[in-house]
Amino acid sequence: MKVIREKPAVIQRPHNFCAGCSHGVFYRLIQECVEELGYSKRQIIAMGVGCNCNLTLSKIDTVDKFQCAHGRAAASATGIKRMRPDLLVMTYQGDGDCGVIGLGETLNAAYRNEKITVFTVNNLNFGMTGGQMSWTTLEGQKTATSVRGRDCAATGYPIHLPEIIAGQFRPAYAARCAVYDPKTVAQAKKYIRRALEAQINGEGYAIVELLGICPTNWGMSPVQAIEHLQKKALQEYPLGEFAGGEQAELAFLRQEAEK
Amino acid sequence: MQMAKKIMMKGNVAAAEAAIRGGAEFFAGYPITPSTETLETLSFRMPEEGRVFIQAENEIASINMVLGAAACGARAFTTSSGPGMALKQEGFSYAARMELPYVVMNVQRWGVGLGMLDSGQVDYLRDTRAGGNGDYRHIVYAPDSVQELVDDLYEAFDVSQKYRMGVLILSEGYLGQMMEAVELPPFKEIRRPDWGLDGTGEVGLKQLCPTYNMALAHELLPVRQERINRVCREMQRWESVETEDADYVLVAFGLPARVCVDAVRRLREEGCKVGLIRPKLVFPFPYDAFHRVNPNVRGFISVETNDLGQMVQDVALAAKRELPQRNVPVYCYTHSAGVPRVQDVVRYYRSVLDGAVKEVY
Structure with a gap:
């Protein structure tokens, strides 16, 4: 039989995430893009603390990874990128790492327009510690620290990192994607590629948030979790590009045409 | 050999120049009295020498930037004082875990909390022990003159890379602020270590958490102890x-x-x-x-x-x-x-x- 699709060469072993978890697909898409762009042997990933640590622990690939302190990935990635501007430097974080404990580092790196690419998986809760409330947790969502459902008046409302960064700073690229069906997987790959190209072209900071599922901590089967994501999470977290990307390209082309 | 000319320099400024001559390739820091002149001097001297300077958003980010640079094999440097040093402790512990070398200067200010701007030696216990979580130490220099401050910083990057440990320069407010005649050493050739993240995934940190392996916790105890014992034998001055x-x-x-x-x-x-x-x-x-x-x-x-x-x-x-x-x-x-x-x-x-x-x- 003819092989029509191969995994990225750097990935050598299976991951050890829970069944249905979005991390595996998202990370594979990132490595597919990195390979297509010719950076497989010229990449460093600043790793957050949380479920994403499993990428390091399971030794799934041979990629240079730097284990950061919880929340500090954008700062460590800044140090790496400034020392090695020739390399592709990414962070790989969860929503707790990137948008709660590391909110300061994330926003400040975006503010400086560091030429790094931030990948963050938003699964609406703190996965590794057993499903506590995160800043991304939906209103009314039950977690280990919001057992009666999240009361946003008392705990804050769901945070929208790509929108905040696109709205307040001048990033090269900001987008949100998902990976629950072939269409969204294709879209996610397009976004990831654009975010990496923004760095390679020296345009500046890029962030891609993956709206993922966490069947284990949501107490659902993977299929139920995808249905929940489509019915509830997508209302709060729309997919799309918020800075750079297709709309910006069209606007640029329109401007050029008018000249 | 012609003797270098002695010039009057403020401690913090001389420290910055000595770090550059000692091979500092990367600096990230945040302003804090009484250490700020080092940051100010490096803000223009580092780019002049083609090296990296970042004014970070706080001390936590600066130490984590330093760790990122150090992981690439760079000679990385940061400075601070009382409250800022407190914020950096998390980073020091992470550096120890990965055996990353770096140099940090603490221009001590007296007091607790916000502290006062007066000079003091209030951080001795914290800085000679592990200020962050876990068992680790810094190699801690304690200069008593601007010349010794220069000599210590000049040597610090080599020592830090030799032992793959953080080196801490325990300065104090008045030493940073006072001027003395100093002789500046020549520029060192920057040597990169044979380890470090280079993007290929083949070199790496080599010693990444080699001794902090749960399965080998007891087996590798002598290895972890010998690192510190060697420093104790070789660095008493x-x-x-x-x-x-x-x-x-x-x-x-x-x-x-x-x-x-x-x-x-x-x-x-x-x-x-x-x-x-x-x-x-x-x-x-x-x-x-x-x-x-x-x-x-x-x-x-x-x-x-x-x-x-x-x-x-x-x-x-x-x-x-x-x-x-x-x-x-x-x-x-x-x-x-x-x-x-x-x-x-x-x-x-x-x-x-x-x-x-x-x-x-």
């Missing part, structure tokens, strides 16, 4: 002033030590047999210095500019270890903020003789 026949030996580092040199001279003129041990590094603490004092010494007096007495603990341990047969009393003169005057030290010495003050240990 001190200056002794008339300790061979001294009845009482003062122990002081940094600026108070300079005062103690004068106090020894004055007391000697009066016929009092007093000496001084000045640790040039406070980790490793110079135990060997205590082995060479008068075996009939009647007491050690630690002179410190803090409130509760900190180095006195190490002085007591040194006295116990090097003079095990004798229970030599260890006193502590805690001057609090600033720098003591010679007469303060002399007065305290007299009250020790009078029995007006009691030993701490």
